[in-house]
Amino acid sequence: MSVKSTAARSSRGGAKRRGGAGRKPELVQLLTPEGERVEHSEYSIDLTPEELRGLYRDMVFTRRFDGEAVTLQRQGELGLWASLLGQEAAQIGSGRATRPDDYVFPTYREHGVAWTRGVDPLNLLGMFRGVNNGGWDPNLNNFHLYTIVIGSQALHATGYAMGVAKDGADSAVIAYFGDGASSQGDVAEAFTFAAVYNAPVVFFCQNNQWAISEPTERQTRVPIYQRAAGFGFPGVRVDGNDVLAVLAVTRAALEHARSGEGPMLVEAFTYRMGAHTTSDDATRYRLDEETEEWAAKDPIARLKAYLANEGLADETFFAEVEAESDALAKRVREGVRAMPNPEPMAIFDNIYADGHALVDEERAQFAAYQASFEGSEEGAAR
Secondary structure, X not given: OOHHHHHHHHHHHHHHXXXXXXXXXXXXXXXXXXXXXXXXXXXXXXOOHHHHHHHHHHHHHHHHHXXXXXXXXXXXXXXXXXXXXXXXXXXXXXXXXXXXXXXXXXXXXXXXXXXXXXXXXXXXXXXXXXXXXXXXXXXXXXXXXXXXXXXXXXXXXXXXXXXXXXXXXXXXXXXXXXXXXXXXXXXXXXXXXXXXXXXXXXXXXXXXXXXXXXXXXXXXXXXXXXXXXXXXXXXXXXXXXXXXXXXXXXXXXXXXXXXXXXXXXXXXXXOOOOOOOOOOOHHHOOOHHHHHHHHOOOHHHHHHHHHHHOOOOOHHHHHHHHHHHHHHHHHHHHHHHHOXXXXXXXXXXXXXOOOOHHHHHHHHHHHHHHHOOOXXXXXXXX
């Protein structure tokens, strides 16, 4: 075993020992990893067979175009991609809990939430290809542009929610962030303002266990959902791989917010099965045993088992979903390859309205760098 693997095991084991003496955090769950339905005293949900099949379809489609995006990046068609593999239930469940008039503030990994809000996957991929500045009008879907700056969207969401409250609107706001972002000052400030001004905002933390290469115990000494109490509003931890529980909890949280009860924190306890982004190598800091353990909790597999065991879907349905996902992947693949190559010098446009000396200097330096490849094999490839 490598030194890094040994260190990782030691770090994770030490964290478990530190937390073992306390009470185990509550985890809201309505569907076990084996696909068995269970009840919860506070959170429940009653969905039609059609709605259940819709959640399954959403998760399969999301995973498929996400996987296609990873492949496209490896083939040089995208500059970068942040995969959501393993987090489909957290995103589809919470996204389907929102109403059309609610407003969503994502990070850069909420591809499943974008799907539920009607944002075309090609718009997402266009951003990562560098051919658009976001790719969609936020007000058409009440889905804000992706935010790369870690944690800043929590403040944006809080400010927007404060405005919603002053306008007297019957809607709520939801802000997504990860366990790593929970350590950012922006998130703490958002918690403070949301609590003091009783803003109708739900803070949705997708705790996928890793902030790039740093485990959750490097972010907090207590479960993330318990942090809310220190700011004066409730928090709840939900099984982030259980789409039914996520849907039920997020619906309740949004209703809590829009009814004038103020903010609420939802911690979706899930796992990032892939790398942080396509520029990351997760094998350098994670153990295979950990990923194998979470693979057994796969969100799509558990809902599929439930649908099959309860006679709510048959093999014909599952085959149709696979065929539809193949068609979606084909559309995504062809759509991305039909996009123009980004113009390298365009990154300097639309930064300052009247120009800026530093930007002009950087533009000239980059132009000279590009020119240095002219006539070379690398230049021809560009």
